[in-house]
Amino acid sequence: MTLTEIIETFKTKLNPSKIMDSLEKTASFYDESDNDFGEDDSGDDLKNNPYSNSASDSVKSSGLTKITRDEKEPLIKLTDVWKIYQMGEVEFAALRGINLEIYEGEFLVVLGPSGSGKSTLMNLLGCLDIPSEGTVYLNSEDISGFDESELARIRGQMIGFIFQSFNLLPTLRTEENVLLPMEFQEEDIQIARKKASYLLDIVGLSDKKHNLPSQLSGGQKQRVAIARSLAVNPPIILADEPTGNLDTKTGNYILEFLHGLHEREGKTVIVVTHDLDLVKYATRVVYIRDGEIEKIEKRTKSEPEELK
Known part of the structure; x- marks a missing residue:
């Protein structure tokens, strides 16, 4: 599928909800005394939140993007899900009868060793694939039989992805990488640029907006990926080994930021990892x-100071 064809699938434009002012506080996830995390010299006022003006947009949102159901109902539900791959004459079941419910506002960690099936599960949760058997519900809609264009629309509106390898386009500058999801949603370019600038302020990279990915450190690339994941203000953030290519200090900053999104914004955060920490x-x-699934463990929320 060409880029033009991909963009053509995004004809339904998201009308984002407000990003709360408290999101600005998460910008403190970086230490200004550290060169990698203290280079933001922007004078922009973060109070000028461009997302707060989106309510006046006349474009109708997709029904799937409206999280207006009974809170007791799961946001994502997998029922007896199997994923089977054909390897020559042999069938390999990467997932076997998965039953899982994920509720709005959770911080869910999917933990497993290499080859456990967690990446396959991530692909299903992120609408990157459909099951061989069983049913996947998103916002009470059965998406198991959706075609690629329908899945692409949902991904573009509901899910922000953060990948271990960052997945930034190497020929696009920082600002352009953040703008890309909004271009797919046909956002007005002037509004989109304001939103991109706002998000880069939040992650402390306003002075890197014209840099190519090759000119950024690993931590900076991951922060660009986070800004991009928030571009259309999706209700779900899906992170695949978000600290896998980062040093411990930088990884902790990234996790604190995700924790802030969950605590202050009520984002549903799903992290797929092998890292027990x-x-x-x-x-x-x-x-x-x-x-x-071996087991599902419910945990008491930790206080932020306990995580430092």
């Missing part, structure tokens, strides 16, 4: 091995 951020932990 990430469990301390979770409200629930799903342990997966050999394509099956």
Whole structure:
């Protein structure tokens, strides 16, 4: 599928809800005394939140993007889900009868070793794939049989992705990478630029907006990826090994930022990882091995000072 064809699938434009003023506080996840995290010299006023003006947009949102259901109903639900791959004459089941419910506002950690099926599960949760058997519900809609254009529309409006390898386009500058999801949603370019500038302020990279990814450190690339994931203000943030390519200090800053989004913004955060240290951020932990859920552990929310 060409880029033009991809953009053509995004004809339904998201009318984002407000990003609360408290999101600005999460900008303090970086230490200004550290060169990598203290280079923001922007004088822009973060109170000028461009997302707060979006309510006047005349474009109708997709029904799937409106989280207006009974809070007791899961935001995402997998029922007896299997994912089977054909390898020559042999079938391999990467997932086996998965049953999982994820509720709005959770910080869910999916924990498992390499080859456990957690990446396959992530693909289903992120609407990157559909199951071989079973049913996947998103916002009470059965999306198991959706085609790629429908899945792409949902991904563009409801899910912000943060990948281990950052997945920034190498030929696009920082600001352009953040603008890309909004271009897919056909956002007005002037409004989109204001939003991109606002998000880069929040992650402390306003002075790097014209840099290419090759000119950024690993931590800076991941912060660009976070800004991009928030571009259309999606209700779900899906992170795949978000600290896997980062040093411990930088990784902790990233996790504190995600924790802030969850605590202050009520974002549903799903982190797929093999790192046991990430469990301390979770409200629930799903342990997966050999394509099956071993157990689901509910955890008491930790206080922010306990995470430092």
